[in-house]
Amino acid sequence: MKYPLILGFCIVALDVFVWRLRMPPNEFVRLFVRLALFAALSAVLFSAGLSPVTQAPAADAAGPHWLGQVLEIIWWLMGARLLTLSLDSLLLPRAWRRQRLFSDVFGAVIFLAAVVAALGFVLELPVRGLVATSGALAIVLGLAIQSTLSDVFAGIVLNTTEPYSVGDWVVIDDVEGKVVEMNWRATHLLTGQGNTVIVPNAVASKTKIFNNSRPANVHGISLLLEIDPEARPRTVLDALGRALTGCNAILDSPAPNVRMKRTTLNSVQYEVVAFVDDMSKKQAVSNELFDLCYRHLAAADVSLRALGVPPSAVTARDAKEGLLKRVSLFESLAEDEVAQLAKRLSRHEYQANQQILAPETVPDSLSIVHSGVLSVTFNEPSGEREIARIGPGEAFGEAGLLAGLAMHVSISTVTPCVLYQLSKDDMTPFLKQHVEVAKQMCQLLAYRQNKLGELTSPIPTEPEKGHSVFQWLFDKVRHLHSLHNDS
Structure with missing residues (x-):
């Protein structure tokens, strides 16, 4: 085969072109195109005697020799990248693909193995000494980035146990929001105010997690109302029960309920609990339910007012x-x-x-x-x-x-x-x-x-x-x- 180096670099350039321009647009078709280009590059290398497991020939000619070395190293890196994409696209579950953690970890391990293989086979460096040195270096780095490693391993636990996934509404460390991203270091939450809160995985793994999206079609609403202790509890409970009856946006099952939660010297606290079938309805239904509670309490001559202020005389x-x-x-x-x-x-x-x-x-x-x-x-x-x-x-x-x-x-x-x-x-x-x-x-x-x-x-x-x-x-x-x- 004439000019194998030129042909090999042309194939690499075409692969970069496909990768950068995302052509064709379909992810799986693009992956198979890149796999075909990798197979073509392998055929060119092996037919020209450029085996990726040995040094490039023509050591007496410095130019072709080093170009062959570079092409063999590219072969290892290109193969590592395609192996990572194949695992990500064809083997990993869709939930793991969205969270990106396993993809990043697999990619890092595969690339590390490809770099070590390229150093050992292509450049024929003493890999054993390099591995021993890298082991000592890894200990030093591990101590230096202990908190980061804690986030990584906590992220692996979170992705394995799946207490939440991308798209769920959760409360983590007293922060409520929608999970928009999960990576090797942290969980990204989009709050109701439109802000992004980044919760480290180590923090998420140690705190209580409230997943409001599970079960999928039942989401709770809770209202706490402070009522004057002079109001008869039966009257208040009946009025709040009518407020729940008057809201047709809540679910019949699980059944809504009202209870007297606790009493103090100045007030009695009542809790109204109801459920909706869509997370996006919670805010609107909460507002509607509070308005209904206010009106039904007013109809029962029980008003929400500042404690200690006497009610106005109403004829x-x-x-x-x-x-x-x-x-x-x-x-x-x-x-x-x-x-x-x-x-x-x-x-x-x-x-x-x-x-x-x-x-x-x-x-x-x-x-x-x-x-x-x-x-x-x-x-x-x-x-x-x-x-x-x-x-x-x-x-x-x-x-x-x-x-x-x-x-x-x-x-x-x-x-x-x-x-x-x-x-x-x-x-x-x-x-x-x-x-x-x-x-x-x-x-x-x-x-x-x-x-x-x-x-x-x-x-x-x-x-x-x-x-x-x-x-x-x-x-x-x-x-x-x-x-x-x-x-």
Whole structure:
């Protein structure tokens, strides 16, 4: 074969080209291409008498001899790299490949063996003396990098036992985050604030590890609430139980629970525990659950307040006005306007599993939940589906009361409920006196209709020429309540 050295270096250059440009893009195809190039390089070397286990021939010609030596050493290093890639791609489990620790350790061992083999076979150096010297050097280095070696061996233990893997949400050494990388030295966590925290493997192996991703479809939520010790525990437990009932985003199994955790001289601590099926839901569901606990406690006359501060005196009239102010339709009303409406509220009590609103009906009153939990269901071809739950401070029926729009859902009580209702006959005189309030309510209703979707009669997507959705709604309100056409 003519010019074997030139051909060999061309093959090496082509391998570097494939490696650096990642061509072809598929990992396995690229590996087999590089293996084929290594086989071609081996054939060229052996056919030209350049055996990697002996010195290169032509010792009398310095140039070709040293080029042959370099090519043989490259053969050893290239073979070590391809052996590492083959083990990584074809033999190691996918989880180990993501964590990179075993790949790095295997690669280091194989490269060390290739370097020793190249020194012994190609350069014919005294390997025994080199190994003995390197052993003494290894002891010195081992003492110098003791903490690093501790991280390496701890990483091997963590990767073998697999208490967590890349992608899991964990708590390590009081740091919570998502595992984004595991290497020979440390575990990299991405926290909820978007920061990267690096936990050394030696620290992770010695501390408690909470893996929030296992089991895969059950993730716990825990809320701690400090309550005034004057509040009766049974009342608090019942209110928090209704809050759990009113949250349809939590799992039924494992069952959520409430318990009185501990007592002090100034407070009683209650713990609310629930579970969700997706880690990404924890924050949103925690916020929703805390809001529900607050509202159900308030409905039971138990408030979260600074301990030692006496509660403000709340009269029945104040309670009705506060209930109205919590409804978004009435947030913009003045105090005197709220007071007028509060006088018209009527109280209604319902038992559990009692239907309040049937499908395809037009509500003639606005119902505001004072206490209890209601379920909103929608009939589909496949059956009945629950789409929401309603709790204290929420209202329904405003579309029927204001604009005469029918509701396509069924609303029933889940627990015993107390509702305050405002009828059409009570609302009409108020709207006649406060036309601007009617406009404000229509603006809010137009916005909410976009969110309601299938729950009520649809608003035309293309109102009459020159009329907006707001104007369409306001015309219906004006017609339904016989308002003057001067606005």
